Amino acid sequence: MRAIVFNGVGEVALEDRPTPEPGYKEVLIKTAAVGICGTDTHVLDGEFEGTVFPLVPGHEATGTIVALGEGVNDGVFDFQVGDHVAVNPSTTCGECEFCLNGQQNLCPDWNGLGVVASDGACQEMFVAPVRNVFKLKPETDLNEAALIEPLACSIRGWDLLPRKLGSHVLVYGAGTMGLMMAQLAPRMGAASVTIVDLNEDRLRVAAECGIEHRYTSADQADRTQWDVVIDATGSIPAIEDAVTRIKPGGTFQNFGVAPADETAKFSPFRVYRGELNFVGSMAVHNSFGRAVEMFEIGAINAEAMISHSFTLDDYSQALEKFRAGTGRKLQIRPNDSESKVLK
Numbered sequence: 001m002r003a004i005v006f007n008g009v010g011e012v013a014l015e016d017r018p019t020p021e022p023g024y025k026e027v028l029i030k031t032a033a034v035g036i037c038g039t040d041t042h043v044l045d046g047e048f049e050g051t052v053f054p055l056v057p058g059h060e061a062t063g064t065i066v067a068l069g070e071g072v073n074d075g076v077f078d079f080q081v082g083d084h085v086a087v088n089p090s091t092t093c094g095e096c097e098f099c100l101n102g103q104q105n106l107c108p109d110w111n112g113l114g115v116v117a118s119d120g121a122c123q124e125m126f127v128a129p130v131r132n133v134f135k136l137k138p139e140t141d142l143n144e145a146a147l148i149e150p151l152a153c154s155i156r157g158w159d160l161l162p163r164k165l166g167s168h169v170l171v172y173g174a175g176t177m178g179l180m181m182a183q184l185a186p187r188m189g190a191a192s193v194t195i196v197d198l199n200e201d202r203l204r205v206a207a208e209c210g211i212e213h214r215y216t217s218a219d220q221a222d223r224t225q226w227d228v229v230i231d232a233t234g235s236i237p238a239i240e241d242a243v244t245r246i247k248p249g250g251t252f253q254n255f256g257v258a259p260a261d262e263t264a265k266f267s268p269f270r271v272y273r274g275e276l277n278f279v280g281s282m283a284v285h286n287s288f289g290r291a292v293e294m295f296e297i298g299a300i301n302a303e304a305m306i307s308h309s310f311t312l313d314d315y316s317q318a319l320e321k322f323r324a325g326t327g328r329k330l331q332i333r334p335n336d337s338e339s340k341v342l343k
């Protein structure tokens with residue numbers, strides 16, 4: 001079986017490995033599609049806290065169950081070989097203060113398949129704990145469904161934001177995460193949704209996703225303040241601009257991943273005088289099952305958001321393309337024999 005392996009910082013290899021065996025309450029999955037995101041480059045560049053090399057990357061995955069480990073169906077589950085599934089990559093220690101208080105995504109030993117210390121899905125087959133596996137409808141597009149993991153992060157993001165009919169929402173960044181936050185906004189009560197991105201191509205994708213107001217700068221918009229302002233770029237200049245656009249009483253969310261050692265400037269006086277709220281959002285938290293449902297009712301335009309699929313042989317090419325910032329969502333399809341342009 002072939003697998004992409006990160007052997008150390010900046011070291012990518014395509015290796016032959018024995019097929020993994022599913023252990024107790026684990027399933028073996030034949031991989032369909034794996035989304036690439038900024039986390040993968042952070043992991044490879046050694047910028048992700050706690051990564052243990054060698055590691056098979058890939059945390060946004062779907063596939064078909066090919067084997068069940070012992071005990072899988074002893075409890076509430078009823079999984080069968082042949083089921084189509086999406087996988088929540090997050091696992092936690094289950095014992096710390098945060099885990100025991102229902103804040104598992106804040107666990108200091110938070111582990112993500114393909115991110116920290118367990119192998120991910122950029123291989124022909126991978127193993128996942130059954131509690132992380134979610135069944136899809138047979139008619140759901142198994143490749144597009146690899147967007148469920150980032151959708152689960154977006155639902156977590158909205159779980160932490162105020163939801164009020166008639167609010168005006170501004171999103172920075174029209175990459176996958178920004179597009180998802182913006183597409184969910186009307187369902188959370190937004191009267192208007194505005195998205196800003198320096199890249200005109202991305203604004204065209206935003207148009208296909210039905211996002212009404214699109215600009216390269218918030219200065220071009222017909223309003224100056226918004227009730228909810230979300231940064232989905234992690235870029236310091238974008239964050240500093242975003243903070244100036246929050247309406248008094250409004251909320252700013254740091255949703256994008258900024259570099260860990262950088263700081264941003266804002267006016268503490270405005271936070272005081274305008275009673276501004278600042279909130280973070282970390283990964284998936286009790287949101288994966290809802291993401292499956294929202295995906296399957298068509299809450300996001302998945303077809304518009306994925307542009308290329310790559311084979312395992314072309315993995316490095318996919319990472320290069322991702323780093324260049326061209327294309328839409330890029331996927332690895334480990335069992336495909338050719339890479340494809342989809343959009």
Ligand SMILES: [Zn+2]
Nearest residue numbers: 037038039060
């Ligand atoms: Zn991701």
Ligand SMILES: [Zn+2]
Nearest residue numbers: 093096099107
């Ligand atoms: Zn814990």
